Each structure stands twice: as structure tokens, then as C-alpha cells.
Amino acid sequence: MVLRLENVRLDIPVFTNETRSLKSTLIRSVTGGNLRRHRGGAVVTALQDVNCIIREGERVALIGHNGAGKSTFLRMISGIYRHTSGFFESKVRVFPMIHKSFITSPELSGLQAVKAHYLMVNGNLRGFTAFCDDVVEFSGLGDFVRLPIKTYSQGMEARLLFALLTACSHDCLAMDEGFGAGDSSFYERAQERLHGFLATTGTLLLASHSDELLKRFCTRGLVFQEGSIAFDGPLDQALSFYHHP
Numbered sequence: 001m002v003l004r005l006e007n008v009r010l011d012i013p014v015f016t017n018e019t020r021s022l023k024s025t026l027i028r029s030v031t032g033g034n035l036r037r038h039r040g041g042a043v044v045t046a047l048q049d050v051n052c053i054i055r056e057g058e059r060v061a062l063i064g065h066n067g068a069g070k071s072t073f074l075r076m077i078s079g080i081y082r083h084t085s086g087f088f089e090s091k092v093r094v095f096p097m098i099h100k101s102f103i104t105s106p107e108l109s110g111l112q113a114v115k116a117h118y119l120m121v122n123g124n125l126r127g128f129t130a131f132c133d134d135v136v137e138f139s140g141l142g143d144f145v146r147l148p149i150k151t152y153s154q155g156m157e158a159r160l161l162f163a164l165l166t167a168c169s170h171d172c173l174a175m176d177e178g179f180g181a182g183d184s185s186f187y188e189r190a191q192e193r194l195h196g197f198l199a200t201t202g203t204l205l206l207a208s209h210s211d212e213l214l215k216r217f218c219t220r221g222l223v224f225q226e227g228s229i230a231f232d233g234p235l236d237q238a239l240s241f242y243h244h245p
Contacts, residue, residue: 064225114135
């Protein structure tokens with residue numbers, strides 16, 4: 001067993017001066033959660049009554065419409081969000097591949113950002129040189145890697161981030177396909193690298209709207225509806241449940 005969730009709930013407070021005018025339909029379309037008033041503010045219940053066990057080596061597809069709770073689930077199991085109630089246990093570190101931008105300062109050079117990421121993941125710089133060489137070569141940035149990230153185009157930043165995140169395997173990966181892979185000229189190479197990367201990861205939780213991608217890498221499906229798991233079973237049955245409820 002890698003992950004265990006029992007009756008997990010996640011409430012997210014909404015910090016805005018306009019809580020009185022917030023509409024439940026708007027919140028649901030953005031987050032998939034239900035809006036309620038609380039102590040003069042507002043709280044969105046993004047996940048509720050979530051129960052599942054993920055075993056080591058499983059390939060699990062997260063299926064559902066935008067706002068159904070897939071990305072929130074990935075953020076919660078990888079430690080970005082902390083569950084509000086229920087029981088959640090993680091036996092391994094879950095690596096989140098869901099960011100669309102660097103979590104370090106844009107003032108850093110690309111090379112410094114690569115080093116900072118490596119240190120955060122590994123805690124030391126053993127093996128960094130080979131890792132860095134691979135990232136720089138695949139991203140195609142060359143000497144531009146020494147310039148501040150704030151000077152990069154969106155395509156350059158996306159290529160470096162994609163190369164960085166796919167440069168090594170992980171025991172458990174939480175991945176949102178929508179994190180992006182850069183410009184169209186980079187897309188074909190990125191897809192080939194992504195497929196190789198996913199084939200070497202340990203346990204995989206993959207959120208995607210592509211049935212083809214899910215069928216290639218996953219054998220089990222969790223269908224999310226309004227922040228809850230509506231179906232948990234073999235992937236073909238999960239996709240059928242989603243497309244023909």
C-alpha cells in the first residue's frame with residue numbers, strides 16, 4: 001500500500017471582499033467544489049468523502065470534467081494541500097508534476113533554478129552534473145541557461161521546466177497532463193521523452209482528458225464528480241462510466 005484515504009475532505013477558504021456576491025455555480029465551474037458561507041467569509045469544499053487505496057506499482061487514471069476534483073486530489077496527495085478531515089496516509093513521497101511555472105525566483109538563472117530543484121528533491125548535489133547536462137541538452141537552451149528566467153520566452157521556460165521534471169524517475173508520481181511541454185516544434189520530442197519517463201516511474205496517478213494516453217499507461221480508473229470519487233475500477237469500465245453515465 002502506497003496511499004490510503006478514508007473519508008477525506010478538503011475545505012479551501014476563499015479570501016475575497018466579494019464573498020456575498022460569489023455564486024455557487026461559478027465556484028463549482030472553477031473548482032468543482034461546493035460553496036458555503038462561514039464566519040462572514042466563504043469556504044469551498046473541494047473534496048469530500050474520498051475513499052481509496054493506491055498500491056505500489058499501480059497505474060491509476062484520474063478521470064472527470066474540468067473542476068471535478070482531479071487536480072485538487074493530486075495537490076492533496078503530494079502535500080501542496082492538507083486535508084481538512086478524514087484519514088490520509090502516504091508511505092512514499094509523492095512527486096507533483098503539476099506546476100506550470102518554476103517555484104523558484106524568476107531572478108535566478110536557468111542553471112541556478114535547475115540546481116535549486118535538484119537540491120529540493122535530493123537534498124544534496126551528488127550526481128548533479130549528469131542531471132544538469134541532460135536537462136540543458138534536452139531543453140535546447142544552450143548558453144541561454146545562464147540567463148535569468150525572467151528573460152525567457154514562454155516557450156523557453158516551458159522547455160526547461162519540462163526537461164527538468166522528466167529528467168529522473170520517481171517512486172510515486174502525481175501528474176496533470178495539462179502542465180504543458182512548450183512550443184509545437186518541441187512537442188514531438190517531448191512526447192517521446194514523456195512516454196519513456198512514465199514507463200520508468202514507480203506508482204503513477206495521471207490526470208488527463210486523453211483516453212489514448214490513459215489507456216497507454218494506466219490500468220485502473222478513478223472517476224471524479226463534484227469532488228468525490230464516483231467510480232473506482234478497471235480503466236475500460238471507468239472510461240465507459242465517464243462517457244456513458
